[in-house]
Amino acid sequence: MKKSTKNVSDVTIRFAGDSGDGMQLTGTQFTNTTAILGNDLSTLPDYPAEIRAPQGTLFGVSGFQVHFGSTEINTPGDTCDVLVAMNAAALKVNLGSLVDRGAIIVNTEGFSDRNLKLAGYASSPLADGSLSKYQVFEVDITKLTQLALADSNLSSKFIDRSKNFFALGLMYWMYNRPMEPTIKWINSKFASKPDIRDANLKVMQAGWSYGETTEMFSVRYEVAPAKLAPGRYRNITGNQATAWGLMAAAKKAKMDLFLGSYPITPASDILHELSMYKNFGVKTFQAEDEIAGITSAIGASFGGALAVTTTSGPGVALKTEALGLAVMVELPLIVVNVQRGGPSTGLPTKTEQADLLQALYGRNGEAPIPIVAACTPSDCFEAVFEAARIALKYMTPVFCLTDGYLGNGSEPWLIPNFDRLQDISPKLRTDPNGFMPYLRDEKTLARPYAIPGTPGLEHRIGGLEKQHLTGNVNYEPQNHEFMVKIRAEKVERIANDIPLAKVEGDQKGEMLLVGWGGTYGAIKTAAINLRSKGFNVSHLHLKHLNPMPKNVGEILYNFRQILVPELNLGQLVKVLRSKYLVPAIGLNKIQGQPFKSTEIENKVEEMMKGKS
Amino acid sequence: MLVEEIKKEAAAVQVPKYTAKDFQSDQDVRWCPGCGDYSILAQTQRVMPDLGIPRHNMVFISGIGCSSRFPYYMDTYGFHSIHGRATAIASGLKMARPDLTVWVVTGDGDGMSIGGNHFIHLLRRNVDVKVMLFNNQIYGLTKGQYSPTSELGKVTKSTPYGSIDYPFNPASLALGASATFVARTMDRDPKHLQAVLKKAAEHKGTSFVEIYQNCNVFNDGAFFHFTEKDTKDDNVVFLEHGKPLIFGKEHDKGIRLNGFTPEVVSLKDGKYSVNDLLVHNEKDTYLSFILADMTFHTDVPRPFGVFLAVERPAYEAEMTRQIEFAKQKRGEGDMNKLLNSGETWVID
Numbered sequence: 010m011k012k013s014t015k016n017v018s019d020v021t022i023r024f025a026g027d028s029g030d031g032m033q034l035t036g037t038q039f040t041n042t043t044a045i046l047g048n049d050l051s052t053l054p055d056y057p058a059e060i061r062a063p064q065g066t067l068f069g070v071s072g073f074q075v076h077f078g079s080t081e082i083n084t085p086g087d088t089c090d091v092l093v094a095m096n097a098a099a100l101k102v103n104l105g106s107l108v109d110r111g112a113i114i115v116n117t118e119g120f121s122d123r124n125l126k127l128a129g130y131a132s133s134p135l136a137d138g139s140l141s142k143y144q145v146f147e148v149d150i151t152k153l154t155q156l157a158l159a160d161s162n163l164s165s166k167f168i169d170r171s172k173n174f175f176a177l178g179l180m181y182w183m184y185n186r187p188m189e190p191t192i193k194w195i196n197s198k199f200a201s202k203p204d205i206r207d208a209n210l211k212v213m214q215a216g217w218s219y220g221e222t223t224e225m226f227s228v229r230y231e232v233a234p235a236k237l238a239p240g241r242y243r244n245i246t247g248n249q250a251t252a253w254g255l256m257a258a259a260k261k262a263k264m265d266l267f268l269g270s271y272p273i274t275p276a277s278d279i280l281h282e283l284s285m286y287k288n289f290g291v292k293t294f295q296a297e298d299e300i301a302g303i304t305s306a307i308g309a310s311f312g313g314a315l316a317v318t319t320t321s322g323p324g325v326a327l328k329t330e331a332l333g334l335a336v337m338v339e340l341p342l343i344v345v346n347v348q349r350g351g352p353s354t355g356l357p358t359k360t361e362q363a364d365l366l367q368a369l370y371g372r373n374g375e376a377p378i379p380i381v382a383a384c385t386p387s388d389c390f391e392a393v394f395e396a397a398r399i400a401l402k403y404m405t406p407v408f409c410l411t412d413g414y415l416g417n418g419s420e421p422w423l424i425p426n427f428d429r430l431q432d433i434s435p436k437l438r439t440d441p442n443g444f445m446p447y448l449r450d451e452k453t454l455a456r457p458y459a460i461p462g463t464p465g466l467e468h469r470i471g472g473l474e475k476q477h478l479t480g481n482v483n484y485e486p487q488n489h490e491f492m493v494k495i496r497a498e499k500v501e502r503i504a505n506d507i508p509l510a511k512v513e514g515d516q517k518g519e520m521l522l523v524g525w526g527g528t529y530g531a532i533k534t535a536a537i538n539l540r541s542k543g544f545n546v547s548h549l550h551l552k553h554l555n556p557m558p559k560n561v562g563e564i565l566y567n568f569r570q571i572l573v574p575e576l577n578l579g580q581l582v583k584v585l586r587s588k589y590l591v592p593a594i595g596l597n598k599i600q601g602q603p604f605k606s607t608e609i610e611n612k613v614e615e616m617m618k619g620k621s
Numbered sequence: 622m623l624v625e626e627i628k629k630e631a632a633a634v635q636v637p638k639y640t641a642k643d644f645q646s647d648q649d650v651r652w653c654p655g656c657g658d659y660s661i662l663a664q665t666q667r668v669m670p671d672l673g674i675p676r677h678n679m680v681f682i683s684g685i686g687c688s689s690r691f692p693y694y695m696d697t698y699g700f701h702s703i704h705g706r707a708t709a710i711a712s713g714l715k716m717a718r719p720d721l722t723v724w725v726v727t728g729d730g731d732g733m734s735i736g737g738n739h740f741i742h743l744l745r746r747n748v749d750v751k752v753m754l755f756n757n758q759i760y761g762l763t764k765g766q767y768s769p770t771s772e773l774g775k776v777t778k779s780t781p782y783g784s785i786d787y788p789f790n791p792a793s794l795a796l797g798a799s800a801t802f803v804a805r806t807m808d809r810d811p812k813h814l815q816a817v818l819k820k821a822a823e824h825k826g827t828s829f830v831e832i833y834q835n836c837n838v839f840n841d842g843a844f845f846h847f848t849e850k851d852t853k854d855d856n857v858v859f860l861e862h863g864k865p866l867i868f869g870k871e872h873d874k875g876i877r878l879n880g881f882t883p884e885v886v887s888l889k890d891g892k893y894s895v896n897d898l899l900v901h902n903e904k905d906t907y908l909s910f911i912l913a914d915m916t917f918h919t920d921v922p923r924p925f926g927v928f929l930a931v932e933r934p935a936y937e938a939e940m941t942r943q944i945e946f947a948k949q950k951r952g953e954g955d956m957n958k959l960l961n962s963g964e965t966w967v968i969d
Contacts (some may be wrong), residue, residue, distance in 0.1 A: 045966045190964060234968070243965045253959065260956050263623050267717050287947035289954030292716055292940060296709065297742040304706040304739075305713030308682070311700060312718035313624040334703050424965065427956040439622050460624065461698040461714075461721050462631035464677045469646070469693050471701030472685075481648065482693065 012221075014185070016231045019078025021086030022180065024173075025103045026095030026119075028071040029061045031173035036073025037419075038177055042190045043077045044244035044421045047234030050077035051530060053085035053603065054417045058274070058357045065119075065127040070102040079233040083530035085418065087605035091183075093176050095119050095150070097128035112144045114179065116172070118151035146225055150175050150216075157215035158208050167205060171212045178216025184230050188213060238423055245422045247386035247415035248275075251319070251345055252282035254390035256289055257427060258397035259315040263434040267314035268293045269305035271324060274357040275413040276347040279319045299327035303344070307331060310340040311470075313437065313460035315397060319345040321413075322364045323354065329372055332406055336376040336496065338470040339447075339456045341400035341407075341435070344378075345393060348412040348526075350601045359601025360414035362526050363577035368408040369555055369584070375493045377500040379403070380554040382410040384529035387422035389415060392552065394430065399503055401435040404455040410554075412576075414603050415527045441465030446480035453506075454499035456480075504556040512564055514540060514547030520617060521568035523593065525551040525581050528574055528604055535609035544617055551581070562589045570616060572596055574609050628720050631678055639670035646696040652687060657808035657834035661755060662694055664814045672822050674722050681724045682711045684731040687762050688755035688834070691726040705736025708743040711750045712936075719937045722822075725752045730760050733769040733789050741798035746936040747826040753818075754791055754831050759840035777839075792913040792928055795829045796906075802828040803909065803928040808835060809848040813859070813925065820927055826935045847923055860912065860926030865898035868922050875899075876921065881911060883921050903930045 053074040062069025076086035094100040096119025154172040199206035259266035284293040296302040303318040310316035350356025383392035396409040438457035459466040476483035536548040571593035573582040579595035644666040679697035683689035685704035692699030760766040766779040774783040802824040806817040821828035833844040858868040866876035875898040886893040909929035
């Protein structure tokens with residue numbers, strides 16, 4: 010039959026199935042291929058904490074959402090246009106995010122009586138008319154996969170496992186994407202397992218051919234490339250960008266990179282990534298616990314390595330005492346917190362921004378630590394590089410906050426020219442003349458970086474209060490107050506050395522949306538949409554949270570209303586209110602999920618209509 | 622100057638002829654008068670000149686407790702850190718800088734209690750770090766609570782009815798954690814202490830030295846049985862590699878193995894001779910467990926000396942080896958190449 014092609018500007022697809030169904034892989038492959046085609050995109054992997062939850066259950070559903078288009082894409086999409094549901098539970102969990110008239114592609118095999126029961130359906134939604142407002146495409150993916158592999162020698166278990174490639178092939182056909190990138194990937198990934206390689210290739214082709222030949226699908230969609238800034242691009246996740254940013258920082262610091270880390274979701278991928286690059290001289294140490302992760306890094310920093318520890322909120326809690334030590338001994342250290350839902354173990358695989366106050370204040374004593382936050386997956390590269398720059402220049406631990414959404418999410422990235430990144434190498438002290446361990450640089454107030462091995466600079470550091478200049482143990486009242494103040498001032502002075510904050514939209518007006526971290530895309534989209542509806546809305550997104558850029562107060566005073574959307578109970582808003590005495594209001598969501606831009610738009614409209 | 626350049630220069634410096642005095646810092650020592658720590662500090666400062674290592678390449682790292690003030694008194698690089706974590710800090714430093722000589726100074730509270738986890742993992746990894754554990758069987762700096770090595774029934778400020786915590790035997794714990802060098806010595810035997818420290822310094826891999834140390838304020842005389850002249854000979858057996866286990870004032874007693882059980886025999890009554898005695902072999906891991914287990918048995922003397930000294934690749938050496946291997950195989954890492962690797966596309 011003749012198939013027609015329809016042009017659309019953007020599409021959101023959600024792949025959903027059992028946590029063992031390979032949905033993350035399917036989504037990632039679709040994303041990479043889409044990126045290569047030149048679409049802008051944003052992704053949201055959404056998976057359970059259980060590795061292989063019992064099959065067919067609601068809590069075992071794993072999803073991967075990708076939003077791509079020919080226009081600028083800033084969020085993974087509030088709703089999805091297409092839902093690929095591998096079983097009944099996947100349908101039930103995700104149906105709420107599907108737009109009316111949206112397409113559902115279901116694997117009918119996943120709707121057996123047992124599946125329906127596990128998903129809590131009294132009757133099959135495929136038969137009872139409850140899906141009438143959607144376009145439902147029933148495909149027996151499992152059986153079609155088995156048919157495609159009828160003459161293979163693989164066990165039924167392996168055959169079953171390749172069914173995600175059928176779904177992928179079908180979606181490639183439907184959205185007119187080439188299969189070559191995935192073919193290439195399968196060829197290299199399964200090079201040593203030719204049976205499985207051939208099976209996956211065959212099944213993906215079968216999915217494509219099914220779309221091409223069956224009468225069920227009459228329309229294909231075309232999404233033209235986006236008009237992105239010229240240059241060479243790649244797709245990158247936040248955790249990968251963090252790892253590469255650290256490696257780039259170490260090279261530009263002319264130091265070896267040392268990572269002390271303990272596996273924790275959703276930060277472990279940084280450890281995995283860095284452990285691959287031994288030929289860059291990267292030293293990764295999987296410590297016995299979070300405390301050894303950070304303290305080994307402090308030891309490495311003392312020795313002159315660019316030292317990092319990567320973790321998530323519960324890990325930061327354990328590192329707290331060592332953070333205080335790093336503040337006291339004034340050694341450079343980068344602490345990456347890929348935030349997740351808390352408190353305690355909380356929601357390990359879900360995103361949240363509730364560790365800002367922990368980063369700002371979560372230590373005994375007056376222990377200021379600079380904070381940099383990434384706002385998109387690729388921005389993790391710049392954010393962590395900036396954290397390294399500050400750490401080395403000011404001899405201080407620095408927090409780099411990302412979150413699960415940024416860490417696992419991906420987007421196209423205009424590849425930076427490494428040669429153009431700035432040199433951040435520290436000035437190591439070698440001259441014994443006049444050396445004192447706590448003699449400070451006049452401008453930055455940083456103490457000298459004097460590493461073991463340097464003749465004549467033998468000295469002792471430690472967690473006890475230091476005497477100004479000499480660094481000897483000292484308990485004098487005036488000295489303690491002086492040292493507390495000078496450590497605080499050192500961090501404050503970083504404000505002289507960071508860019509001024511920039512407002513997107515009018516510089517003065519009715520409504521300012523203030524955000525930080527991973528909410529950037531949702532807030533930006535909301536502000537753009539609101540402006541197109543005629544609302545006077547601007548957007549300020551903070552990358553430096555401690556200290557803040559010097560013009561933040563001035564910006565805030567230029568707006569009548571300030572709304573601070575955050576995935577917590579209101580942390581930045583507290584800081585802004587106390588620091589700048591402005592009547593900022595919070596918009597808070599604590600569901601382990603990113604903001605939908607419509608949630609922000611609705612709140613702003615309510616506030617602005619109420620006032621006018 | 623770059624780290625690499627500093628390392629090169631440090632290695633090129635000719636090691637001066639040091640004396641113990643060269644290792645004394647300008648800080649006043651602030652332990653209680655009569656504390657066993659003074660002797661340990663003095664013996665350490667005496668041993669250091671013999672090692673042939675420049676002062677600027679030595680780092681002493683400690684945690685929290687009386688013993689952990691040690692680094693302030695050594696004129697080397699030093700780091701007085703936080704409770705229990707010296708071993709982890711030392712591990713990180715040694716991994717980053719295998720060219721440095723790294724010592725850890727800890728106590729029975731710092732190393733066995735709050736730092737127990739890092740302690741065992743340091744030993745199993747065999748990072749080339751030298752650990753001195755000052756064991757005084759009490760918490761001194763917090764003024765007299767029982768420690769993980771205090772004996773059962775010990776009455777302290779926090780155990781008015783006596784301790785019900787069964788104590789660790791640090792040597793057995795270290796062996797159980799697959800240590801490659803385990804030794805025990807005492808503050809009141811300067812010669813033995815020096816000899817053991819020297820052996821520990823020469824070992825490649827983690828060296829663990831338990832040092833019985835008298836806390837004359839909160840636990841005075843805890844080890845007098847083993848350290849004082851009139852009782853020492855009959856209660857202590859010194860382990861020497863390749864030599865039979867003989868002890869006693871008159872050198873008239875020995876240890877023989879009855880099955881796997883050490884027992885005291887007389888060399889006077891004609892029943893046994895030196896040839897029947899257990900001969901120490903510090904390369905024998907099986908034997909080391911038996912010897913260390915003699916510690917809490919009252920029918921045998923307490924062993925001092927080197928329980929075990931075996932070779933196993935040091936962790937940081939393996940780490941360096943993997944890095945060199947990767948560089949050889951894949952070439953020195955190139956950041957621009959990495960950034961542009963894999964699937965990329967151009968937008969005009």
